[in-house]
Structure formats: structure tokens, C-alpha cells
Amino acid sequence: MAVRFLPPLLMLLAAVAAYFLxxxxxxxxxxxxIMVVLVLSLDLVLGFAGIAxxxxxxxxxxxxxxxxxxxxxVWADPVAGLVAGALAGAVLAALSGAVLMRTQGLTLIMLTIxxxxxxxxxxxxxxxxxxxxxxxxxxxxxxxLGVWEFDFIGITGYWYALAVMLLVFAVLAILGxxxxxxxxxxxxxxxxxxxxxxxxxxxxxxxxxxxxxxIAGIAGALTAQITQLxxxxxxxxxxxxxxxxxxxxxxxxxxxxAVLGTVIFMAVHHVAAANDPFNWLFVIGALVLAVVFFLPxxxxxxxxxxxRLSKGGRHAGS
Amino acid sequence: xxxxxxxxxxxxxxxxxxxxxxxxxxxxxxxxALIGPNGAGKSTFANLVTGILSPSGGxxxxxxxxxxxxxxxxxxxRGIAKTFQIxxxxxxxxxxxxxxxxxxxxxxxxxxxxxxxxxxxxxEAEVTALIDQFDLGxxxxxxxxxxxxxxxxxxxxxxxxxxxxxxxILDEPAAGVPSSETHLIIEAIERLPDDLAVLVIEHDxxxxxxxxxxxxxxxxxxxxxxxxxxxxxxxxxxxxxxxxGAHG
Ligand SMILES: Nc1ncnc2c1ncn2[C@@H]1O[C@H](COP(=O)(O)OP(=O)(O)OP(=O)(O)O)[C@@H](O)[C@H]1O
Ligand SMILES: [Mg+2]
Numbered sequence: 002m003a004v005r006f007l008p009p010l011l012m013l014l015a016a017v018a019a020y021f022l023x024x025x026x027x028x029x030x031x032x033x034x035i036m037v038v039l040v041l042s043l044d045l046v047l048g049f050a051g052i053a054x055x056x057x058x059x060x061x062x063x064x065x066x067x068x069x070x071x072x073x074x075v076w077a078d079p080v081a082g083l084v085a086g087a088l089a090g091a092v093l094a095a096l097s098g099a100v101l102m103r104t105q106g107l108t109l110i111m112l113t114i115x116x117x118x119x120x121x122x123x124x125x126x127x128x129x130x131x132x133x134x135x136x137x138x139x140x141x142x143x144x145x146l147g148v149w150e151f152d153f154i155g156i157t158g159y160w161y162a163l164a165v166m167l168l169v170f171a172v173l174a175i176l177g178x179x180x181x182x183x184x185x186x187x188x189x190x191x192x193x194x195x196x197x198x199x200x201x202x203x204x205x206x207x208x209x210x211x212x213x214x215x216i217a218g219i220a221g222a223l224t225a226q227i228t229q230l231x232x233x234x235x236x237x238x239x240x241x242x243x244x245x246x247x248x249x250x251x252x253x254x255x256x257x258x259a260v261l262g263t264v265i266f267m268a269v270h271h272v273a274a275a276n277d278p279f280n281w282l283f284v285i286g287a288l289v290l291a292v293v294f295f296l297p298x299x300x301x302x303x304x305x306x307x308x309r310l311s312k313g314g315r316h317a318g319s
Numbered sequence: 320x321x322x323x324x325x326x327x328x329x330x331x332x333x334x335x336x337x338x339x340x341x342x343x344x345x346x347x348x349x350x351x352a353l354i355g356p357n358g359a360g361k362s363t364f365a366n367l368v369t370g371i372l373s374p375s376g377g378x379x380x381x382x383x384x385x386x387x388x389x390x391x392x393x394x395x396x397r398g399i400a401k402t403f404q405i406x407x408x409x410x411x412x413x414x415x416x417x418x419x420x421x422x423x424x425x426x427x428x429x430x431x432x433x434x435x436x437x438x439x440x441x442x443e444a445e446v447t448a449l450i451d452q453f454d455l456g457x458x459x460x461x462x463x464x465x466x467x468x469x470x471x472x473x474x475x476x477x478x479x480x481x482x483x484x485x486x487x488i489l490d491e492p493a494a495g496v497p498s499s500e501t502h503l504i505i506e507a508i509e510r511l512p513d514d515l516a517v518l519v520i521e522h523d524x525x526x527x528x529x530x531x532x533x534x535x536x537x538x539x540x541x542x543x544x545x546x547x548x549x550x551x552x553x554x555x556x557x558x559x560x561x562x563x564g565a566h567g
Contacts, residue, residue, distance in 0.1 A: 175432070175433060176432050176433075178435050178436060178437075179431055179432045179433060179434060179435065179436055180423045180428050180429050180430070180431045180432075180434070180436045181429065181430050181431060181432045182432075182436065183412075183416060183419065183420060183423070183436040184420065184423070184424070184429045184430075186409070186411075186412060186416075187409050187412070187420050190408075190409035190410060190411060190412060191407055191408065191409055191410075193403075193407055194403075194407045194408065194409065194478070195420075196371075196391050196392055197369075197391065197395065197400070197401065197403070197407070197479070198395060198420060198421040198424050198425075198478070198481075198482060199392045199393075199395035199396050199421075199424050199425065199482065200392060200424055200429060201392050205429075205430075208430070
């Protein structure tokens with residue numbers, strides 16, 4: 002029982018330590034935390050349910066624009082803005098998923114990319130509402146829970162994003178152990194057998210995709226509120242692709258992989274890009290290759306892999 | 320009428336006729352075998368009954384109701400289940416998790432999000448009973464991909480039985496199982512509930528003669544003959560088919 006609470010405790014400790022160790026990098030730390038939320042949403046969709054996607058940014062962008070517009074036109078309350086972002090992400094995922102979840106493999110991947118592109122194009126054209134290529138400006142979120150005001154240094158932003166991330170993590174951890182979570186893993190393992198035990202795989206996948214969309218929308222809403230700006234980049238292909246690389250780096254289907262992968266990717270990116278703005282991609286590339294070759298299940302799997310190696314278990318080195 | 324009632328069933332793949340005018344009955348408690356050479360259309364027949372394929376013609380009724388309009392998942396809810404000729408399990412899940420899934424779905428709990436999958440005592444008791452029924456106790460917490468092939472075939476059966484079906488089609492339950500282990504499969508079939516209607520598709524004649532009370536012979540999509548094991552064993556056409564054919 003105690004062991005189960007160790008990892009979340011370590012995660013919280015690391016977040017608190019980061020706050021005190023890097024007081025001048027709060028904006029960067031906050032970006033990491035928000036990215037973790039997006040990568041967690043991808044872990045639900047891809048890691049649990051096995052839905053291949055390169056368009057998770059579509060729901061992230063939808064959430065960002067929805068939360069931004071909501072704050073400007075309706076209500077500046079941040080938590081209400083999160084709900085707006087989650088709804089936007091979920092609705093977009095449900096609508097697009099109604100078609101997408103009937104497809105698989107390469108077709109599915111291409112369609113997820115297309116959805117994000119279409120969203121970006123719509124946001125670009127609807128200049129009057131979204132600000133087009135200039136981005137959506139003038140977002141002034143109110144106090145968090147009516148108490149904490151967003152400050153210039155980003156202290157409130159960091160703790161707010163961290164609290165939301167931990168909440169999302171906890172919900173996904175519960176979900177992962179639930180019958181629904183088990184059924185998603187079942188679909189990942191064998192859709193044919195799931196149909197044979199009486200499950201509509203289409204509907205179950207749609208539910209997972211919608212939920213993942215809602216969480217990606219929350220991540221987008223956090224960005225909108227904390228940076229107080231939403232750009233067309235929120236829909237970008239490179240964001241979807243980077244989220245995928247972070248997840249693969251950390252390991253899919255185990256939540257901690259999403260956290261580890263994001264932290265490592267963004268830290269390496271940060272340091273490498275500062276030292277060598279032209280070649281940092283090589284560092285990331287080498288890192289990804291190393292993980293894929295030596296730790297195919299991701300970095301979060303390192304302890305298990307080491308244990309197996311030292312015991313000479315039947316899967317060692319496979 | 321209770322049980323399965325198939326009339327004039329046919330299935331074509333393009334120009335290839337794989338099922339032709341099949342009449343077939345399977346009342347509750349039946350133990351029937353469907354035999355025939357490779358490519359005779361046995362798996363296709365099973366797939367038509369379970370709704371994986373849709374027929375080109377004919378009717379399929381179960382407990383007096385036409386099931387033509389129902390998809391595979393809906394037929395499972397009516398009590399029609401089948402095992403796969405090619406083992407189709409959840410390989411990285413443990414045996415227990417593999418069996419928990421169908422029980423949860425059967426009980427309509429598969430979409431619950433805020434309770435533990437292993438948290439329902441009744442369901443866990445049922446899963447444990449299944450594990451015991453198929454002698455999988457020591458392997459219960461191992462991923463299925465770690466199991467020997469014969470044991471995987473047992474999980475294959477247990478997974479379908481977990482749905483508490485009233486009609487169970489076993490598509491070559493002993494396929495690929497070493498002959499030293501087929502007795503495990505035979506014993507598992509003999510332990511199936513008495514009121515369950517069972518149709519076994521199988522090439523292994525030992526198994527067929529041990530478990531079937533009646534045998535249907537399918538050749539090129541048509542029913543050649545049907546009879547008791549003795550009648551089939553003494554049928555000249557069938558003997559010729561099996562002595563001249565690929566299987567003996
Ligand atoms: N989806 C399909 N499309 C086209 N042809 C098919 C399809 N499925 C099966 N067939 C053909 O239908 C025929 C019957 O196949 P089926 O799998 O039903 O045979 P079977 O009796 O189960 O054989 P086996 O003993 O080898 O399992 C074969 O000639 C096969 O090639
Ligand atoms: Mg077959």
C-alpha cells in the first residue's frame with residue numbers, strides 16, 4: 002500500500018523542488034506541466050486504447066481558443082474557463098471521432114492530422130473572432146478560486162497548472178484501474194476479441210477519444226489562461242508530433258511515462274537548444290533512438306528492464 | 320423452438336460459394352461436431368451464426384427469434400458465443416484480467432470509470448471459479464503470452480464460457496495442441512454445463528468421437544450427411560473423404 006503512494010509523492014516533491022531550484026524559470030516549468038497534461042491525454046488515447054493519432058493538438062487548440070474566448074466574452078473565472086476548454090476539446094473529439102473511430106492505422110493517422118489542419122485553417126479565417134495569425138489577445142483571467150491572482154513572475158500560474166495536472170493524473174490513474182480502463186487495454190490488445198465478448202469497439206474507442214479530447218482541451222485552456230495568448234501554433238502538427246515523441250520516450254500506457262518523457266524531452270530541448278540552437282534536434286533524435294533500441298517500453302520501464310536483466314528473466318534483452 | 324435453427328443458409332465470396340443451402344439445428348444441451356476437409360466452409364458457418372459475417376441468403380433463428388439483423392456484439396448478448404480457430408486473446412493481460420473482461424461486460428459494468436475493475440467480489444469469485452474449472456490456478460497472474468499453447472487454448476475456451484452463453488461454437492479447440500495435451504481440451508469440453516448447446520468444429524477425430532453425440536459432415540459448403548458417431552464412422556463416403564483427404 003505504501004509503495005503505491007511513493008511515486009505520486011516523489012512527483013509532488015520534484016515539483017516543489019523545481020519551484021525552489023529554478024525560481025527564474027517558472028514560465029518554462031509551467032510549460033512543462035501543461036505539456037504533461039497534453040501528453041497524459043495522449044497516453045489515454047494511444048497508450049491505453051491504442052488509437053493512433055498525430056492530431057491531439059486539434060483538441061488542445063480548441064480548448065485554448067474556447068477558454069480564451071470564454072474569458073474575454075463570458076466569464077474570467079479560470080476554473081470555469083477550464084470547463085469551457087474541456088468541453089470544447091471533448092465536443093471536437095466526439096464530432097471528429099464519430100468518423101475517425103471507424104478507421105484504423107494509416108488512414109486514421111492521416112485523418113487526425115487533417116482535422117488539426119482544418120481547425121487551424123478555420124481559426125486563421127475567422128480573424129474577427131480569433132485574431133487570425135496575430136493570435137487571440139486580451140485574455141485576462143480572474144483570480145484562481147477567487148483567491149490567487151495571476152502574477153508577472155508566474156507563481157500562481159505554476160501552482161495552478163500543477164494542481165490541475167495532478168488532478169488529471171489522479172483521475173487517469175483511477176480510470177486506468179477501472180473496468181473502462183481495462184476494456185481500453187483489451188481493445189488495444191485485441192479488438193476482434195472485444196467484439197466477440199459483446200463490446201461495441203467503435204463506441205468504446207469513441208468514448209476514450211472524447212475523454213482524451215477533453216483532457217487535451219484542459220491543457221489548451223491552461224495555456225490560454227497562463228500565457229494570456231492563443232496562437233494558431235496551438236493546432237500545429239509539430240505539437241502533436243512532439244507530444245507523441247515525449248510519450249514514446251517515457252513509455253506508453255503507464256501515466257508516469259507521460260510525465261517522465263515530457264520532463265526529459267523538454268529539459269533536453271531547453272539545454273541543448275540554448276547551447277547549440279542549430280543542432281539540438283540531433284540530441285533529441287539520438288535520445289529517441291537510444292530509448293527505442295535499448296528501452297523499447299520507454300524510460301518509465303527502466304526499473305523493470307533492469308530487474309529483468311539482472312535476474313536473466315525470459316524477456317531480458319528482447 | 321429453443322436453440323439454434325438455421326435454414327437455407329448460403330454465403331458467397333464473389334463467385335466462390337462457401338456455404339450452400341445449409342439446414343442446421345442445435346437444441347439446448349446438444350453436443351454436435353462439424354467436420355470436413357480444409358476450406359469446406361466450417362469457420363465460415365461459425366462466423367455466419369455469430370454475426371462476424373453476414374449471409375448471402377437463408378435465415379438464422381435463435382430461441383425462435385430471427386437474429387439476422389443483429390451484429391456480433393448483440394448476438395453475444397442473446398447468448399451466442401464462439402472461440403477462435405486462431406487463438407485470439409489479450410496477450411499482455413494476465414489470465415485473470417483476460418477472464419475479468421468478459422464477465423464485466425456481460426454484467427454491463429464495462430463502462431464504469433470510478434471503481435476498481437477488481438473491486439466486485441461476486442465478479443472476482445466467478446473469475447476464480449472459471450480459473451479453477453480450467454485448472455489455470457497457478458498461472459492466474461501471468462500474462463497470457465507467457466502460457467504454453469495448450470493452456471492458451473484453455474483460456475480461449477474460458478473467455479467465451481465467461482459470457483455464460485447458451486450456444487457455444489468451438490472452432491478447432493485443439494488446433495495446434497500437441498497430442499499429449501489434447502486430453503486437457505477434451506476434459507474441458509466434457510466439463511461444460513449440461514444445458515449448453517455445443518458445436519465443435521474439429522479435425523482431431525479422437526476429440527470428435529469423444530465429445531460429439533452427433534456429427535455433421537460439410538464438404539464444399541454443403542452438408543454431405545449427418546449422423547451418430549457410429550453412422551459417420553461407417554459411412555462409405557466419409558471414409559473415402561478422410562482416407563483420401565489431407566486429414567486422417
Ligand atoms: N473473407 C473471405 N474472403 C474470401 N474468401 C474467403 C473468406 N473467408 C474464407 N474464404 C474462403 O472460403 C472457404 C472456406 O473457408 P473456411 O475458413 O470457412 O474453411 P474451414 O472449413 O474452416 O477450413 P479449415 O479447416 O482450414 O479451418 C475457403 O476456400 C476460404 O479461402
Ligand atoms: Mg476453419
